[in-house]
Amino acid sequence: MKILQVTNYFKPSWDAGGPPRVAYEISKKLIENGHDITVYTTDGFKSRLDVETKKPVIVDGIRTYYFRNLSIFLSRSMNLPIPYYLPLVATNEVKNFEVIHIHDYRSLLAVVIHYYSKKYKIPYILQAHGAVLPFFAKQRLKRLFDKAWGNKILKDATKVIALTKTEAEQYKKMGVDEDKIEIVPNGIDLAEYEKLPDKGIFRNKYGIKSDEKIVLFLARIHKIKGVDLLVEAFSDLASKMEGVTLIIAGPNDGFLSTLKAQIEDLKIGDRILFTGPLYGMNKLEAYVDADVYVLPSVYETFPVTVLEACVCGTTVIVTDRCGIAEIVDGKVGIVVGYDEKELRDAIFKVLLDGELRRKFGEEGKKIVRENYGWNLIIKKIEQIYHEIKTYN
Numbered sequence: 001m002k003i004l005q006v007t008n009y010f011k012p013s014w015d016a017g018g019p020p021r022v023a024y025e026i027s028k029k030l031i032e033n034g035h036d037i038t039v040y041t042t043d044g045f046k047s048r049l050d051v052e053t054k055k056p057v058i059v060d061g062i063r064t065y066y067f068r069n070l071s072i073f074l075s076r077s078m079n080l081p082i083p084y085y086l087p088l089v090a091t092n093e094v095k096n097f098e099v100i101h102i103h104d105y106r107s108l109l110a111v112v113i114h115y116y117s118k119k120y121k122i123p124y125i126l127q128a129h130g131a132v133l134p135f136f137a138k139q140r141l142k143r144l145f146d147k148a149w150g151n152k153i154l155k156d157a158t159k160v161i162a163l164t165k166t167e168a169e170q171y172k173k174m175g176v177d178e179d180k181i182e183i184v185p186n187g188i189d190l191a192e193y194e195k196l197p198d199k200g201i202f203r204n205k206y207g208i209k210s211d212e213k214i215v216l217f218l219a220r221i222h223k224i225k226g227v228d229l230l231v232e233a234f235s236d237l238a239s240k241m242e243g244v245t246l247i248i249a250g251p252n253d254g255f256l257s258t259l260k261a262q263i264e265d266l267k268i269g270d271r272i273l274f275t276g277p278l279y280g281m282n283k284l285e286a287y288v289d290a291d292v293y294v295l296p297s298v299y300e301t302f303p304v305t306v307l308e309a310c311v312c313g314t315t316v317i318v319t320d321r322c323g324i325a326e327i328v329d330g331k332v333g334i335v336v337g338y339d340e341k342e343l344r345d346a347i348f349k350v351l352l353d354g355e356l357r358r359k360f361g362e363e364g365k366k367i368v369r370e371n372y373g374w375n376l377i378i379k380k381i382e383q384i385y386h387e388i389k390t391y392n
Contacts, residue, residue, distance in 0.1 A: 001385060002036045002096060006113050007103040010041035010066070011059055014279065017220060018304055019103045019129045022186055024062075026101070029378040031061045038062075038097070040090070040109060042069040042083045054085055065089060082108055090116045099385045100124035104131060105153045106145050114153045123388040126157040130301025130323070132170040151175065158388040161381075163302035164323040182384055185324075186302045187377035190369060193284070193311045202285035206247075206273060213244040213351045216290035216314075218278065218305055219297075222253035226296035226319065226338065228262055233296075233344040235266040244351065249275040249286055287312035291357060292350045296336075296343055297322055307372050310364030315357045317346050332364035 007023035014021055020041075027037045038056070043066040056063045067083030086109065094100070094116035102110050105126050117124045142150075154160070154174055161184050162168035168181045203210060215234060219225045227248065234246045248259075263269050278286055287293065293309035294317045301323040309316050316333035318325055329335040334350065336342040350357060 001098045001389065003030060003038070003385065004094070004097040004100045004113075005037060005039045005103070006100065006109050007039065007041050008107050008109060009044055010039055010064060013044065014277075017129075018186070018302075021304065022127075022129065023101075023103050024060075025187070025189060025374050026378065026381060027062045028060060029374050030382070033378065033382065038093070039064040040067065040083075040086060040113070041065065042067050042109070044069040054089075083112075086112050094122060095120040097122055098389050101385075102126050102153075102157075104129055106131065106142060106150055110153055111149045114149070114156065118156060123158040124156075125159045125161060125384060125388065126154065127161040128167070128171075130163065130167065130299075132162075132167060132174055159384055161384070166323050167301055182380075184377060184380045184384070185372060186304050186307070187372045187374040188304060188307045188311065188368065190311070190373040190375075193308075196288055196312060197281060197285045199288055202282075202289040205285070206275070208245055208273075208289075209243075211243060213241075214290045214292075215244065215246045215347060215351075216249065216286055216293045216309075217247065217295070218249040218283065218286060218293065218309075219295060219303070220253040221248065221250050221255050221259060223255050223258075224298045225300075226298050227255070227259060229296045229338065229340060229343060230294055231259065231262055231266065231268075231272070232340045233347065234272070235268050236340070237344050237347055238268055238271045241348065241351070244271070246272045247275060247286065247290070248272060249278045249283075251277045283308070284312060287314050290314050292317060292333075292347060294318075294343070294347065295322065296338070298338065300324075307368050310361075311368040313361035313365055315350050315360040316364070317343070317350065319343075327367070332360050332367060 005023050005027050007019055009020040011024045027039055030037050039062055041064065056065050067086050069082060090112055100113060100117050100122055102113060102124055105128055154176055159180050159182055160171055160176055161182050162171055163185055165183065168183055171181050172178060208214065217227055217230055221227060238244060263272055287309050292315045295303055295306060296319050299321050306316050306318060306324060310332050316328055318328050318335055319338045320335050321338055325335045334346045336346045
C-alpha cells in the first residue's frame, strides 16, 4: 500500500516525546513489510537538518519531508509546528495515497491533511497519543482549536487508534462513535534488547559505587511527568536511607530550573545526578544498572519507557494516573497514588527487597516480549489499514 504518515516531529526529534518515535517505528516496520511510506513532518526540535526542506529525503528507507517550521522564525521558544510549504506539496501528492495515518490531531499539519483527504476522498486514521481530551496545559487554546478544526478532524476520521481502554473512553467523550475506535498499544523494537550491556558500565561512567542503590527517572523534564513529586519523596527517603542515588535522565522541557531550585531548597543536590538525555546503548546501560525505574506522572497514557525498563529486567513504579497501571500492578512493579508518602514507601520497599526486584524483573521481560514487540503491533495496524482502504 501507498501510505502517508503525518507527525509534527520525526527522527531525530526524540526529545519531542513519544509520537515521533512511534511514527518512526511504524514507518520502519511498514517499509520492511513492503509498503510504500511517505512521512510529512516539520524541521522543529532536533529535526533541523542540512537539507532542502521543500524536497523529500530518505531516512532509513522512509521518504520524508521535513517542512520548514515557520514558528522557529517567530520565536526560538515556540514548538508550534507551522509548515508553510506543506499545502504546496499536499495538493499534488495526497491524492496518490491509499491510506493516511495522522499522529496528533491538534496541529496545523492535521488541519491541512484533513482538508486534502476529504477533497480527494482518502481514508485516514487518527492517533491522538494520549492527547484526546483538552486538559492539563493550554486548555483554553485546545478548546478553541477543537471548535475550529479538532472536532471535525475527529469526526471525519475513518478509524481512531486508542492506546488503552481508558483512551478509548476519552474518544467517546469527544463524540467519536464506538465502532470507529481500535485499541492498539505502543510497542518496542525487541531486536534492540537482544544483547543488553553488562551491569556496572553506567555506574563506572558516573562514579557510582557498586553497592549504591539507583533510583532512575528517565523522561522529559516536565511538570506532567511528576518529577517534582519524585524529588520530594526521594528527599524523605534519603534522610532515612544511606547509599541511594536518584538519577534524573532526560531533556529539559521547560521545568529544569524549577526542579533544580526545589532540589537546592531540599539540600539534596549531592544525592541527585542529572545526566541529560540518554539514547541507544547509554539508555540501556542506565536501565540495566538501575534498581528501580520510577515514572510518577500526573497523567500518562502509554509510556514506552516502562516497557523499555521491563524488558531490561528493571522493576518499575508508576502512579495510578498512568494508562498502563493495570499492566504494572503486582506483575512487573508497584502502582501508587499521586502521593509523596505512597511513592516514598514503594521505593523503599523495592530497594530493600532483592527477591521482589528479581521476580518483577523476570516477569517484566516475559510480558513485554510476549505482547509488545513491534512485529506483533504492526500486524494489528496493517489490518486496520486494509479495512479502511476498502471504505474508499
